[in-house]
Amino acid sequence: MADIQKNERIIQLLVELLKRPKKAFTITELLQAIDLPKTQRRNVQRDMVSLMTLPGNLVVCDGHGTRKTYRTGLNVLDKLSLPNFEDVMFQFVFLQNIANIYPGTADLIEELVDKIQSNLPRLEQDKLKDAYKDIHSRVFFVGGYRKIDDEAGEKLHTILLALRNRHELSTLYKTSGGETKKGNRIPVGIAMFQGEIYIACVRRNDPRAVYTIKLNRIISVEPTKVPFVENPETRIVLESMVKDFSLFNKQDNCVEKIHLTFPLGKRDFVEDNPFHSSMRIREGKKFLHVTMHVNVTLQLKQWLLFHTENGVTVIKPEHLRKELLKIGLEIAEKYG
Template sequence: MARNEQLIRQHKLLQLMEISRFGRTLDELRDDLVADLGLTKLHSRTVRRDLEALQAAGFAIQSEVVDRGRVYKIGQFNQNAVHEVGVSATEMIALAIGRELLHPLIGTQYWRGIETFWNKLQETVPDGVYDHYQRYRKTLHVFGSPAKSYEEHAGTLKTINRAIVEHRVVEIEYASVGNPVRQRRLEPYGLAVYQGSIYVVAVESGIPNPDNQTTGQRLRNWKLDRFQSAVALSEYFAPDESVDISKHLSKSIGIFSGENPTSVKIRLGKRAAAWVREDPWHPEQRLEPRGDGAALLTVPASHPREVLPKVLSLGLDAEVLGPAEFREAVAVAVKEMHRLYQDDGESSDDSAGT
């Protein structure tokens, strides 16, 4: 059998034993391998050799005799060292993937924690376990994360984090896109990572509230990239204990989350409907068939700018039906794009440089 097939089989063996609290017999492991890997046949002797090879590599595979026969399961690497964490190759792969997805945090205190923990794991696990991890890790590649880092914002992030824990008001200089720098005072409740960017979930302090909005309704997500400075003041605020940040962030398809999102209806053609089925926009979306593969999508959104890029990416295969504010936002964008593309691109570029 080819080496990569043996590697896949042994990795599946480890997974089967990791999820089995009471262990599995050789025959049970063989049957599970045949079913999970789509094999036509597999001898118990092959499974035994794989187990012996994994034990020789340093995996803490234990066996004991029970009523149904001898069972095999994963044990701890060092059961006497209560402060050590036993980690499997499968768990190392999961951690490695998560680490790569969090690359935008490089330079922050969070990344330093990730790196020190990762380094400890690599030093702790037996060489055979680490070698198995390295070989199997090559089967999965992670890419597409934003090419950015918050290293320059490490000091600001520390200040915000301390203010969240201590419930302190933060004075910031904030530069929204296209607007001058403004001084703001925030009551920060938490941090959120969305599509590789960090946001501070906060209420703006000292702003009148004539409509008597709740704290949840007044929460806004402030992008850390736009912070020019941040100072934790000697001024404290009483946090609203009813605020649920996770709930606040889950109510919309984008980062413009709010207490009362709008249900947006979008007509999708056959191809667009298929794409949205493959990659849903939101856990609570509804996709109603309309014949010939088309569908009506209903999805929560708190701001037209959340819907705009998604709809435009689908071209003529998507149409916002309502509410009017969201439909108008797309219409205005399409009109402006039409005006832009009426001119010859090269001549427009030449005139821009003169």
């Protein structure tokens, strides 16, 4: 999780520099630009050092001590020859190949690559084209992936503006039952889960009634002129629902301590496919003891069924054992 947060932060910092190529930022200005607290100052300083190690003066530092400022050096790339150019560009070529699988990030990746490419010398632009042509035929997608929504980036942009400006959204939405509904919604956040993008919203008359809708089911979304004031209680409820994994659960369950066991030799499988950030693994004499504090949701049961072949056993709670038994009996009856 820490690496994910760091990578997201670095991308945000780089985007800010690229958006304003003529401006030199202090660390304080960078913190303000990406809306981070002062407690993140040392992390941002380390991030800028990391960005400065990238080839081609992508990020440069001017001044010393407390007067240091940071800016992009892309405007002088045409005067440079990048060391290990092919290795660096291969990473961007791969990003171009996978960009459209992730709606919302595709525009960012393409904008970043185009900006870098346009500032390269002609010879290295030709090398990049050759690299793309060569790698394009060697990137394979196994299985299926969700249909790309060409308007996803535009929809996300509208939603993010509404979040920032505290205005309601007018949405035309297709429910899981196939029904189309139109109405205003109050957005309070965006969540990523299992490759899907969800918009967290709250009911107008109940600050604790937080729910989610899927981005790919939004047929159209438009900003309105109707402002809203976010209740602090809503933020607390939203963060709690993210933490205990109940954000996508429509039932009013409570957080419970889940106790599982796995064979000792299955630790790698458990660590490669964790369920929740509260998950802890302790090695016993005969088994791995796995505990976590979450809601008992459909997603949890699906995760347990996924790990059936890895020898998972539910110790507590008892009602979860019974629910899995019921699922097992239904499967046995259907296929037995």
